[in-house]
Amino acid sequence: MQGTSDETLIGRIASGDRLAMQVLFARHHVRVYRFVLRMVRDESVAEDLISEVFLDVWRQAGRFEGRSAVPTWLLAIARFKALTALRRKPDEELDEEAAEAIEDESDDPEIVLAKKDKGAAIRKCLGGLSVEHREIIDLVYYHEKSVEEVAEIVGIPENTVKTRMFYARKRLAELLKAAGIERGWP
Amino acid sequence: MNTLNQGAPESQEIEALLPWHAAGTLNRRDRERVERALASDSELARRFDLVREEQHETIHLNESLGAPSSRAMEKLFAAIEAEGGKAPARRSFDLVGRVSEFLSSLAPRTVAYAAGAAALTLFVQAAVLTAVVVKEQPGSGTIELSSFGNTSAVQAVIRFTPQTTASEITRFLNAHNAVVVDGPGRGGLFSIRFTGDLPKDEIVKLVQQMQSESRVVEFIATKE
Numbered sequence: 001m002q003g004t005s006d007e008t009l010i011g012r013i014a015s016g017d018r019l020a021m022q023v024l025f026a027r028h029h030v031r032v033y034r035f036v037l038r039m040v041r042d043e044s045v046a047e048d049l050i051s052e053v054f055l056d057v058w059r060q061a062g063r064f065e066g067r068s069a070v071p072t073w074l075l076a077i078a079r080f081k082a083l084t085a086l087r088r089k090p091d092e093e094l095d096e097e098a099a100e101a102i103e104d105e106s107d108d109p110e111i112v113l114a115k116k117d118k119g120a121a122i123r124k125c126l127g128g129l130s131v132e133h134r135e136i137i138d139l140v141y142y143h144e145k146s147v148e149e150v151a152e153i154v155g156i157p158e159n160t161v162k163t164r165m166f167y168a169r170k171r172l173a174e175l176l177k178a179a180g181i182e183r184g185w186p
Numbered sequence: 187m188n189t190l191n192q193g194a195p196e197s198q199e200i201e202a203l204l205p206w207h208a209a210g211t212l213n214r215r216d217r218e219r220v221e222r223a224l225a226s227d228s229e230l231a232r233r234f235d236l237v238r239e240e241q242h243e244t245i246h247l248n249e250s251l252g253a254p255s256s257r258a259m260e261k262l263f264a265a266i267e268a269e270g271g272k273a274p275a276r277r278s279f280d281l282v283g284r285v286s287e288f289l290s291s292l293a294p295r296t297v298a299y300a301a302g303a304a305a306l307t308l309f310v311q312a313a314v315l316t317a318v319v320v321k322e323q324p325g326s327g328t329i330e331l332s333s334f335g336n337t338s339a340v341q342a343v344i345r346f347t348p349q350t351t352a353s354e355i356t357r358f359l360n361a362h363n364a365v366v367v368d369g370p371g372r373g374g375l376f377s378i379r380f381t382g383d384l385p386k387d388e389i390v391k392l393v394q395q396m397q398s399e400s401r402v403v404e405f406i407a408t409k410e
Contacts (some may be wrong), residue, residue, distance in 0.1 A: 016349040016401065025259060033254040047254045051261040058266055122243040141244035146211040148314065162202040169205070169240065185236055 006070035025054050026069060032078045035143065038134050039082040045135040049081045056081075068152055075143065076153045079135065086131065117179060125175035133168035140165055197223070201230065204237045267351070282402040340377040341366055341389050344396070358402050362392055375405075 004012075005022065012020035016090055036053075037046035042115075056077050064073065126137065137143045139153060150165075151158045170186050190404050200223045206212045207220045224231050342364075346355055358377065359365060369376030380392060390408055 016347070018263070018349050018351075021266070022263075025262065029258065032254045033258070034248050034251045036209040037251055038248070043254075048261070050254060050258050050306065054262050055265050058269075060264075118239075119243050119246065122240065123247045126240075126244060126247055137240070138242055138248060140205045140209055140211075141241040144209045146209055146213075147206060147213075165205055166202055167239075172240065183236055185233055185342040 007066055009059075010061050010064045013058060014064070021054070021058055024057065024070075028074055029054070029153070031071070031143065032074050035041070035075055035135075035138060036078050036082045038138055039079070039131055040085055044083055049078065049085060052081050055133045068149070071143070072145065072149045072152060075139070076155075076167060079153055083131075086175050121176060121179055121181050125172055125179060128175050129168060129171055133171055136161070137168050137172070140167070197227070197230070201233065204230075204234050205241070208234070208237045208241045270354075298323075339379045340409050341379045341384075342393050342406060342408050343369075343375045343377055344403060345374045345376070346402060347400075347404045350402050354402060358396075358399070362396055364392075364396075377409075 004020075006024065006027070009020045009024045009027075013024065032053055033050050036049045037043060040046055055073060057074065064070075068076075083138065114149055126134070129137065136150065136154065139150050147154065147158050147161050150161045154161065154164075158165070173183060173185060200220055203212060203216055203220050207217060212220065224234055350358075363381045364378045365381065367377050367379050371377070380389060384392070384407075393406055393408050396403055
């Protein structure tokens with residue numbers, strides 16, 4: 001079963017095969033969890049959401065037509081769930097998150113230390129990006145999604161995908177500059 | 187904000203593709219375009235190094251997030267279990283696809299052995315069929331089997347669908363006043379009997395009812 005393709009697993013899940021469901025979950029849950037966690041920034045919420053994502057897969061497997069790859073389909077469902085959860089969050093929590101992002105730009109002791117480690121500084125600034133920018137950077141760099149796949153997951157035209165990725169990188173460069181790291185771009 | 191608009195359109199487009207080139211997700215045509223541009227433009231090559239740095243740290247950041255606890259899986263399968271009889275929306279049954287997938291997973295030598303085993307099975311089946319009496323119940327849609335189970339108390343044999351859990355089987359048997367008296371035997375068959383001293387036509391009715399629950403029952407037959 002471990003060597004079975006995702007598409008075959010979905011076909012078996014559509015027939016009510018729970019073992020196939022376990023294999024698909026084992027194969028993809030960590031990446032889906034990380035994608036969701038980067039969006040909602042709450043481990044407990046992210047765990048609840050991946051349960052919901054795979055429960056949707058269980059329910060909708062029969063309607064999967066294979067137009068997109070299974071991981072792309074999973075991330076599209078996960079993104080929808082994460083955004084819905086973010087909309088449910090009280091404004092107070094969102095304000096706190098915004099404040100955290102602003103703090104990321106200040107030259108606090110953590111950033112001073114981070115300057116000695118450029119990699120750590122980049123990671124900290126990646127955490128300070130908006131949800132929209134975090135998701136596109138993760139989809140392209142970590143989840144290795146093509147322009148077409150990102151367009152499908154996020155639901156925007158391909159040219160907008162390229163433009164959004166450019167501005168996400170530009171914002172990252174601005175945060176790094178604010179933290180005292182000048183990369184000579186843009 | 188305006189960097190994307192500076193320079194020639196071709197170079198802007200190439201620069202916009204750098205993140206996907208770093209991830210290896212460009213199609214062949216675009217990949218070759220980017221590679222040609224990188225080979226002839228040192229500034230673009232320097233920017234590509236920045237992209238790779240971002241990519242490296244994004245992967246590092248994501249990998250450091252760890253994995254979810256087992257709670258997520260437990261919650262998922264508890265929810266699936268709670269849905270009980272509600273099977274997922276089904277597609278058409280792709281028998282050819284399943285067979286070809288199974289065969290493609292086997293090594294050529296295994297296929298040869300399997301063919302031999304299949305021939306032997308056909309021979310054995312022919313022999314077994316002479317001993318097994320299979321006859322249709324008039325108007326019932328079920329069949330009687332006389333060769334499975336060696337207990338006189340056995341009234342029917344049943345095979346459950348692979349996805350049925352033990353707790354579902356228990357609930358199903360309780361609901362039909364049936365108990366397992368033997369099994370699983372050959373082909374995953376269980377011998378069952380019904381509580382109470384039921385006449386044969388009652389047993390046939392119960393077996394027909396059970397047969398209609400195709401989500402749980404893959405095969406069922408009364409025993410003479």
